[in-house]
Amino acid sequence: MAAHLTPFDRAMSFMHASFQRLKLSEREKKLLSTPEHILRHEISFKRDDGKTMKVHGYRVQFNNARGPYKGGIRYHPDADIEEVKALAALMTVKTAVVNIPFGGAKGGIQIDPKKLSASELERLSRAYLRSIADDIGPDIDVPAPDINTNPQIMAWMRDEYETMKHVYAPDLITGKPMSYGGSLGKDKATARGGFFILQQLAKLEGLDLRQARVAVQGFGNAGSEIAMFLHEAGAQIVAVSDSRGGIYSKVGLDPIRIEQYKKKTGSVRGQYCEGSVCDLKKLKMDQTEVISNEDLLMCDCDILIPAALDNVITEKNAKSIKAKIILELANGPVSPEADAILQKRGTIVVPDVLANAGGVTVSYFEWVQGRSGEQWTAEKVDRELRRIILQSFDDVRSEAKRRELSYREAAFDTAILRIVEAMRVRGWISK
Ligand code: GLU
Numbered sequence: 001m002a003a004h005l006t007p008f009d010r011a012m013s014f015m016h017a018s019f020q021r022l023k024l025s026e027r028e029k030k031l032l033s034t035p036e037h038i039l040r041h042e043i044s045f046k047r048d049d050g051k052t053m054k055v056h057g058y059r060v061q062f063n064n065a066r067g068p069y070k071g072g073i074r075y076h077p078d079a080d081i082e083e084v085k086a087l088a089a090l091m092t093v094k095t096a097v098v099n100i101p102f103g104g105a106k107g108g109i110q111i112d113p114k115k116l117s118a119s120e121l122e123r124l125s126r127a128y129l130r131s132i133a134d135d136i137g138p139d140i141d142v143p144a145p146d147i148n149t150n151p152q153i154m155a156w157m158r159d160e161y162e163t164m165k166h167v168y169a170p171d172l173i174t175g176k177p178m179s180y181g182g183s184l185g186k187d188k189a190t191a192r193g194g195f196f197i198l199q200q201l202a203k204l205e206g207l208d209l210r211q212a213r214v215a216v217q218g219f220g221n222a223g224s225e226i227a228m229f230l231h232e233a234g235a236q237i238v239a240v241s242d243s244r245g246g247i248y249s250k251v252g253l254d255p256i257r258i259e260q261y262k263k264k265t266g267s268v269r270g271q272y273c274e275g276s277v278c279d280l281k282k283l284k285m286d287q288t289e290v291i292s293n294e295d296l297l298m299c300d301c302d303i304l305i306p307a308a309l310d311n312v313i314t315e316k317n318a319k320s321i322k323a324k325i326i327l328e329l330a331n332g333p334v335s336p337e338a339d340a341i342l343q344k345r346g347t348i349v350v351p352d353v354l355a356n357a358g359g360v361t362v363s364y365f366e367w368v369q370g371r372s373g374e375q376w377t378a379e380k381v382d383r384e385l386r387r388i389i390l391q392s393f394d395d396v397r398s399e400a401k402r403r404e405l406s407y408r409e410a411a412f413d414t415a416i417l418r419i420v421e422a423m424r425v426r427g428w429i430s431k
Helices: 007-022 024-031 079-097 118-135 149-166 189-206 223-232 256-264 280-283 294-297 336-345 358-372 376-404 405-427
Strands: 038-045 052-063 069-075 103-111 141-145 213-217 236-242 245-253 290-291 302-306 325-327 346-349
Touching: 007 024, 007 079, 007 236, 007 336, 007 405, 024 236, 024 405, 038 118, 052 069, 052 118, 052 141, 069 079, 069 358, 079 103, 079 358, 079 376, 079 405, 103 118, 103 290, 118 149, 141 358, 149 405, 189 223, 189 325, 189 346, 189 358, 213 223, 213 245, 213 294, 223 236, 223 302, 236 256, 236 294, 245 256, 245 294, 280 290, 302 336, 336 346, 336 376, 346 405, 358 376, 376 405
Parallel strands: 069 103, 069 141, 213 236, 213 302, 302 325, 325 346
Antiparallel strands: 038 052, 052 103, 236 245, 245 290
16 A cells, blocks of 8 residues: 555655644645646757757745745656655655744656756756746745756746746745856755754764764765764764765775766766776775665664655654664655654654755745845855754744654644745634
8 A cells, every 4th residue: 555655645644643643624735735726738849959858847835824935846757746745744744843934845857867968957947937937936936956956956946937927036946056047055055954954963972973974875965965064063974875886894984085086987986896897805905885766765873864865764664764864865765654763762863854954944045035125145144044043943842742742743843834824824724
């Protein structure tokens, strides 16, 4: 039965558990489980050979009770309507957990962008933006990057919008390049937020981060940056991976070196392997082993950071996880069944809607800067991010302690109460 659950079903399972605990009314439940708008478009763009390619593009605007819709745009073969709906619901909860004045949305194009040239990617991004241009805007819906999208793509989209609408819109979209309305600190914001939480959690749990062994699944933007922050703080990075597999070393890996090899060879194994052929002598000398993504999840470590795709920790492997703390830097990495197993086993899971909320928090700073024409210093961004993330962590932890809930349950309840309150004062639901 579990195999048939869609990403949206999994997200809703966490939401419904919260609705029950909070005894929401039927109308409240309905409003919080139905996306307000679903935009679906067929996106046509020219390939370099002159042929036209058509792909599916989506934007799901889930709920805007607390402010304009907010959320990234993902380019991925799995980014179908169910996944985009799930991510839009999670964004609604996430913006409420960190208490920034936004609702939740998500965009997606169902395509593998690694198969496109840079000019094809630009034509696709501009075509997608044109398809949603009348339904987004700085006061309506503010997109951002997500998996396989980046500041360059945000710049093309802002440019397309400004050209199309004859406006100046620095607050249309976040995650832009620094030279075109970006914010300092945005590139590292997701990892930075997760790192602040880990520091605080370690302190409260009596865990010395300098003694901690950490495994990071996914060495993209968020995964590589948090590995760097933790390495700098004295933690031992024992395992890392990317879509091509991973490496493990009980004596610790150097994320700076791994990043260099990943840039050069496209893989975190680049130092040891060429394709599937690995230098066994070198591996042995460095006390390093080649491992799969599945092995990484179950490796001997204190802190496990899934920072890649969703639904990687399921009822099949949850019992084999040795980490005491899981920090969800990816969106939706733990299935509802796995979450229940981990909770029973006493594993501390910091949920995505809190653990990776640093990204959207600095997006909020970028939007504020775009609206006011100000430019914040890196120190101000870092200080404000720290303040918001630690306040949210404290809100969630207090609720968890008070009502004997997991962090995920406490985060969802805190967020949903904030959204319901906004819907009440707006008159969408009665008192
Ligand atoms: N894509 C990021 C997320 O899932 C950031 C969203 C945003 O900045 O709007 O949280």
